[in-house]
Amino acid sequence: MIIGIVGLGYVGLPLAVAFAEEGVEVVGVDLDARKVEALRSGRSYVEDVSDARLAAAAERIHPSTRFADLARAEAILIAVPTPLTRNREPDLGPLVDAARSLAGVLQAGQLVVLESTTYPGTTRERLAPLLEESGLAAGKDFHLAFSPERVDPGRTDHTLRTTPKVVGGLTEGCLAAAVALYERVCDEIVTVSGPEVAELSKLLENIFRSVNIALVNELAMLCDRMQIDVWEVVEAAATKPYGYMRFDPGPGMGGHCLPVDPFYLAWKAREYDTPTEFVELAGEVNQAMPYFCAEKVARALNDHSKAVRGSRVAIVGVAYKPGVSDLRESPALKIMRLLADRGAELTYHDDHVPELSGFGLQSESLADALEGSDAAVIVTAHPGLDPRAVVEGAPIVIDLRGVTRGIEAGHLTRL
Numbered sequence: 284m285i286i287g288i289v290g291l292g293y294v295g296l297p298l299a300v301a302f303a304e305e306g307v308e309v310v311g312v313d314l315d316a317r318k319v320e321a322l323r324s325g326r327s328y329v330e331d332v333s334d335a336r337l338a339a340a341a342e343r344i345h346p347s348t349r350f351a352d353l354a355r356a357e358a359i360l361i362a363v364p365t366p367l368t369r370n371r372e373p374d375l376g377p378l379v380d381a382a383r384s385l386a387g388v389l390q391a392g393q394l395v396v397l398e399s400t401t402y403p404g405t406t407r408e409r410l411a412p413l414l415e416e417s418g419l420a421a422g423k424d425f426h427l428a429f430s431p432e433r434v435d436p437g438r439t440d441h442t443l444r445t446t447p448k449v450v451g452g453l454t455e456g457c458l459a460a461a462v463a464l465y466e467r468v469c470d471e472i473v474t475v476s477g478p479e480v481a482e483l484s485k486l487l488e489n490i491f492r493s494v495n496i497a498l499v500n501e502l503a504m505l506c507d508r509m510q511i512d513v514w515e516v517v518e519a520a521a522t523k524p525y526g527y528m529r530f531d532p533g534p535g536m537g538g539h540c541l542p543v544d545p546f547y548l549a550w551k552a553r554e555y556d557t558p559t560e561f562v563e564l565a566g567e568v569n570q571a572m573p574y575f576c577a578e579k580v581a582r583a584l585n586d587h588s589k590a591v592r593g594s595r596v597a598i599v600g601v602a603y604k605p606g607v608s609d610l611r612e613s614p615a616l617k618i619m620r621l622l623a624d625r626g627a628e629l630t631y632h633d634d635h636v637p638e639l640s641g642f643g644l645q646s647e648s649l650a651d652a653l654e655g656s657d658a659a660v661i662v663t664a665h666p667g668l669d670p671r672a673v674v675e676g677a678p679i680v681i682d683l684r685g686v687t688r689g690i691e692a693g694h695l696t697r698l
């Protein structure tokens with residue numbers, strides 16, 4: 284079997300490798316020639332795919348910048364970005380571009396599955412008409428389905444194979460074709476009545492997280508005023524064996540999904556005169572967190588009779604979450620910008636992110652970053668970080684992730 288994957292990023296590349304590992308030939312198309320070149324020379328740029336794993340699957344993966352190569356595929360999965368415009372509205376530009384290019388090479392009998400996260404209706408209302416510019420009819424001449432990607436970069440306990448895959452087809456035939464495809468790489472397929480249900484189920488999953496994170500973040504801000512340890516509260520609540528699911532507060536949401544996806548639903552909901560206040564409020568609370576955290580750093584400095592201006596602040600961890608190098612929407616960048624605007628001199632330590640070109644900074648060893656600092660801020664605690672070393676190495680420490688729990692020191696404050 285030959286399949287095609289459009290977009291070889293955090294989602295597309297692991298998918299390509301998973302199919303190749305099952306003996307499927309994979310034509311991977313990406314507009315980014317650097318990614319195609321990296322794959323051709325055996326270099327993975329996604330943490331979840333090691334170079335060794337890529338090498339083992341490489342003879343079945345054919346990276347390309349040419350859509351024409353997709354004509355020979357039986358199925359084509361689309362995993363291009365679905366970002367927001369500057370006004371925080373859905374930006375389907377990459378999807379529309381990919382669909383137009385695909386329409387130029389689409390063949391009768393092919394299956395096309397959209398994996399990108401998007402609002403309900405995208406597959407039927409936007410993707411199908413674009414693909415039909417090929418002269419072929421969706422659901423008749425070619426199959427079309429939506430199946431949300433559920434990958435969580437950096438996670439190893441749940442894989443593509445062990446995570447149930449939700450699939451919704453335009454027709455029964457489309458659904459059957461998509462199920463037959465995913466059965467090769469997933470143990471459990473969850474079929475739903477149409478693409479809209481599959482699209483909305485993915486948004487529900489992400490908005491569920493966004494709302495719950497906003498709830499504990501709001502509580503963290505209240506606890507700060509009330510001088511109650513929010514981590515102790517969360518830990519106590521989490522001992523309830525039913526009816527409670529633990530979420531931890533933090534400096535704000537990052538990555539391609541949680542800060543972006545809720546706005547896709549909120550935008551679509553306006554078409555139906557139905558405000559999604561919960562969804563938007565969660566976004567507002569989470570967006571406020573970097574500001575709150577920067578203020579907390581300023582307060583900690585003030586408590587030690589120091590101003591932000593001129594203070595040397597070491598940021599520990601800048602990726603948006605532990606174990607990855609992804610900087611997209613990372614709250615660390617926002618906090619750094621806010622502190623730099625107030626005159627702080629910044630250094631940072633992050634083994635996953637060698638440089639921050641926007642700040643003209645390069646990652647230093649933890650010891651070098653802490654050396655001579657006035658304060659250290661733990662924004663992202665990668666695996667292997669020794670919180671005690673941070674507490675012992677800086678005159679003021681602000682921990683935004685709760686990893687210093689159990690350590691008591693006068694110069695240490697936590698979110």
Ligand SMILES: NC(=O)c1ccc[n+]([C@@H]2O[C@H](COP(=O)([O-])OP(=O)(O)OC[C@H]3O[C@@H](n4cnc5c(N)ncnc54)[C@H](O)[C@@H]3O)[C@@H](O)[C@H]2O)c1
Pocket residue numbers: 289290291292293294295312313314315318362363364365377378380381398399400401432433434435436539540
């Ligand atoms: N990263 C995640 O954890 C995650 C998890 C679940 C779902 N998703 C969703 O999956 C989708 C892809 O996300 P990602 O993180 O893999 O993005 P990404 O930016 O890592 O990868 C997307 C790739 O698509 C390529 N591309 C853009 N336009 C193209 C075009 N017209 N033709 C061909 N290639 C094109 C880009 O060059 C890039 O390499 C998004 O909708 C995202 O919301 C992401």
